[in-house]
Amino acid sequence: MINLRIDDTPVQAEPNSTILTAARAAGIRIPTLCHLDALRPVGACRLCLVEVRNWNGRLVPACATPVQEGLDVVANSDRLASLRRTILELLFAERNHICAFCVSNGHCELQDLATELGMDHVTFPYRFPALAVDASHAKFGIDHNRCVLCGRCVRACAEVEGAFTWGFAGRGVHTLVDADLGEPWGESETCTGCGKCVQACPTGALFEKGKATAEQVKRPALLADVTQRRPRA
């Protein structure tokens, strides 16, 4: 076992586990957004940033940093709270997140994080990008206005379903999740229509068609469940 300290609490963790896993086992809350059990960590959203005292206060993503003997980790501090709020503000400012009529209103991880971290204002100018809704799929739709580019759908599709339908197109702020290198979702030849991407999505970006305001409840834990139940060779 590896011994480390998180928020001045001595913690033991399995070798090859991450700071996030160790913190969760010790009952210490670290907010996450792009992380989802069963999917490979990518450290994309940076909301789980923690400070490592004996690495000169360096900030590392807890979800993607393996534990090491003797690490002295700060998981919750005023500085981290401020950084996490700023990251959230940037996410909200980047696209058109309008909770009032969103299908996921009340069941949204982004919204819950804003509440938890006390993000009551966005101090950056909103970008208001003109983004489309693709509802060409028979069962599902994707609203790029609500996408935070966490990549959970892309990983769920590749790692759990094995279909590799979803990918990223474009660069930086112009990045979009798209199906089959830019086909309308409904015309995708690789999509199996399994809906794992929808269940993995933390916001209302991916939704089941026919759901009205606040009706879309997601089951992200489903991904870990199906992975665990899967027979191994």
Place this chain on the structure above:
Amino acid sequence: MREIKVPVTRIEGHGLITIVLGRDRKVSRARFHVTEGRGFERFCQGRTLWEMPGITARICGICPVSHLLCSAKAGDAILAVRPPHPADKLRRLMNLGQFVESHALSFFHLSSPDLILGWDSDPKARNVFGLAAAHPQLALDGIRLRAYGQEIISALGEKRVHPAWAVPGGVRAPLTPAARDRLAAKLPEAMRIAQDALSLYEDTMGNWADEVATFGNFPSLFMSLVGEEGAWEHYEGRIRFVDAERRIVADGLDPARYPEYIGEAVEGWSYLKFPYFQRDGYPDGLYRVGPLARLNCCDRIGTRRADEALGRFRSIAGGKAVTSSFHYHYARLIEIVAALERVEAYLDDPEILSPRVRAEAGVNELEGVGVHEAPRGTLFHHYWVNEDGILERVNLIVSTGHNNLAMNRTVAQIAHHYLDGAKVTEGLLNRLEGGIRAYDPCLSCSVHAAGRMPLRVVLVGPDGEVLDEKVRDA
């Protein structure tokens, strides 16, 4: 040329009245401007059909239910389904709750200070707080009646404001027996308040003969939905137009084919469009909608107490149409009674507890129109979608819009009657506002419910010099 500008308060939103005087000091023109533009028809484009009730409900915080239901009905048309009967009844029940809530707000909170305390009383006390000081029971009653309407809405939609409950194909959740019983227990008090208010109006309307004669008192057409055999209707039915003699001008019109008989004109000086009856052209095709129009159009209401009141209402015009917009207040109070009587009937109907409340379907039509009666008048939502159910075009004709021409004529009539060219009087200002307020226009929010009334009037002389200026702070 002289011009007087009057910002309008104690209505839902921002408006402005300008009165232009000729060199003879007579009113040469008066206009009611709606000074806010919101762009719903544009930014709904690209959204999904299923979100539309949630989006359009945000048009208003006073009558969100009206847009919610109308949007869901347009959605029904695009899905090409009929909601199950229990859903239909529950939607009607919610709309009746909206009538009670909105009409109570208009009468008790916004207009009764003028009617009860007097048009020339001290403006500092002529608001809902002054009313509470002078007539505590009346003010309390108003609050309770409005709360009852809101309770109907929240019993169904879980929220008093902006419930995202009606959806294309039906509604999301049925009514629980506990909520039904709660509503039934409070109904007698609501009915008592509504009848008291109606009696109060009937006893005092003789005091306002001058206002009745000048607050939009002119012959015009009236439009509303009517139900089977000409019954008062708030949710379905066919469109009827009557004239000032209460002769039927057009009847049985399909509401979904409104572009065949309603035209929409645009003026550069207002953000609100000007609908008109096509046969008579613009602007002669002026018609009025809302409580006054519904009572003028229908043959009967269909419930005992409301029909008795309708008889008294008809008698003030000798059986012809009541043409003074002042009596919108009267009609509103009768409609509260009518709504409560229907609520009573629905609460006794076991079918409203059925869990069968939603028809599921995909996109089966590419165009759909939803029409019903909002508290302020006939509301149209017209959507065009693509094969995936994404909105390509939206046309909304909101109740206040139908009354735009009538409100303009009302302002001109009041200005002609009360304006003394040399002086801007408190009484004139309040009557201009009161004339508009009679229509209970919904331009957006309810600022004045908190007692604020900022008002600025500038009288400008022929060469642009300020002759008189009056400022009243909040």
